[in-house]
Amino acid sequence: MSIEPRHFMDLEDFEPEVLKKILAHAHELKAQKFNPPQILEGLSLAMMFDKRSTRTRISFEVGMKQLGGHTVILNVGDIQLSGAESLEDTANVLSRYVDAIMIRMSDHERLEEFASYCKVPVINGMTDKSHPCQIMADMMTIEEKLGGVQGKKITWLGDYNNVTKTFEQAAPIFDFELVISTPEDIAPDIANDHVSYRESPNDAVWNADVVVTDTWVSMGQEGKSIEKFMPYQVTPELMSEAADSAIFMHCMPIHENEEVSPAVLKTPACVIYDEAENRLHAQKAILAWCMKHAGVTIGAE
Ligand code: CP
Ligand code: NVA
Numbered sequence: 006m007s008i009e010p011r012h013f014m015d016l017e018d019f020e021p022e023v024l025k026k027i028l029a030h031a032h033e034l035k036a037q038k039f040n041p042p043q044i045l046e047g048l049s050l051a052m053m054f055d056k057r058s059t060r061t062r063i064s065f066e067v068g069m070k071q072l073g074g075h076t077v078i079l080n081v082g083d084i085q086l087s088g089a090e091s092l093e094d095t096a097n098v099l100s101r102y103v104d105a106i107m108i109r110m111s112d113h114e115r116l117e118e119f120a121s122y123c124k125v126p127v128i129n130g131m132t133d134k135s136h137p138c139q140i141m142a143d144m145m146t147i148e149e150k151l152g153g154v155q156g157k158k159i160t161w162l163g164d165y166n167n168v169t170k171t172f173e174q175a176a177p178i179f180d181f182e183l184v185i186s187t188p189e190d191i192a193p194d195i196a197n198d199h200v201s202y203r204e205s206p207n208d209a210v211w212n213a214d215v216v217v218t219d220t221w222v223s224m225g226q227e228g229k230s231i232e233k234f235m236p237y238q239v240t241p242e243l244m245s246e247a248a249d250s251a252i253f254m255h256c257m258p259i260h261e262n263e264e265v266s267p268a269v270l271k272t273p274a275c276v277i278y279d280e281a282e283n284r285l286h287a288q289k290a291i292l293a294w295c296m297k298h299a300g301v302t303i304g305a306e
Contacts, residue, residue, distance in 0.1 A: 012120045017178075107127075142287040151250070159172065162239055166219060213248060216253050220259075238266060
């Protein structure tokens with residue numbers, strides 16, 4: 006009997022309990038980081054990229070190796086998919102070689118189509134629509150720093166992009182309040198009753214537990230004007246409006262003096278390196294969950 010692969014495409018595809026269990030496993034794997042359990046021994050992950058990456062690429066590669074598995078890295082430009090070969094043939098062939106596939110692909114619908122042909126789990130390593138692995142690491146970081154996510158006020162400042170949209174998905178799942186503050190002309194339609202919009206960054210940040218931002222120019226948007234975003238730059242003055250214990254987060258890469266001033270990055274509130282480290286542990290737990298639900302994992306929760 007063949008088991009349907011369970012992909013990791015978007016947080017909204019999951020019951021909250023499943024994601025919370027994956028996060029609990031991520032904390033466990035972090036505690037075991039110097040003696041990681043070899044739960045993915047002998048398994049292979051293909052990683053496919055049509056955009057740059059530092060964190061996603063390295064954390065998936067190291068994560069697989071820590072758990073006993075290995076990786077194959079594919080730049081889309083180097084494989085036959087960038088020529089005439091179809092998504093379907095690429096998906097079917099890769100499914101015969103590896104146990105899971107992680108992809109960074111700009112077009113989300115194309116990623117979903119690719120996954121529909123795959124016989125092994127596919128993990129979304131970021132599309133123009135979403136970045137679920139990042140937000141799992143962010144939830145883990147908030148749990149570590151603030152003791153939990155439920156009931157927290159998270160303020161997003163700046164652009165409205167793939168990372169913001171994934172926070173919107175996460176808000177009802179993890180039961181936090183998300184306040185989005187962007188220039189008025191890109192104000193989002195409110196996604197659900199855990200999300201609200203404030204044009205004023207000062208109003209948005211007031212008493213926030215977490216202040217989060219991202220680049221104003223996502224990959225593929227080079228040449229975009231950033232002038233209108235300047236009032237949304239995270240500065241020490243803006244951080245002083247947040248709760249005393251507030252933390253500052255950013256998925257990185259950072260563009261200093263654009264979305265954040267260098268002074269904020271030097272304060273104890275800034276947790277960006279822990280956040281980046283947690284990509285590694287969150288993704289090990291995601292990999293273990295995907296492998297287990299494809300029927301190939303040995304011993305993972
Ligand atoms: N945050 C993030 O996904 O970083 P990379 O683009 O370096 O993978
Ligand atoms: N919003 C950014 C995130 C990079 C990790 C981008 O899509 O380029």
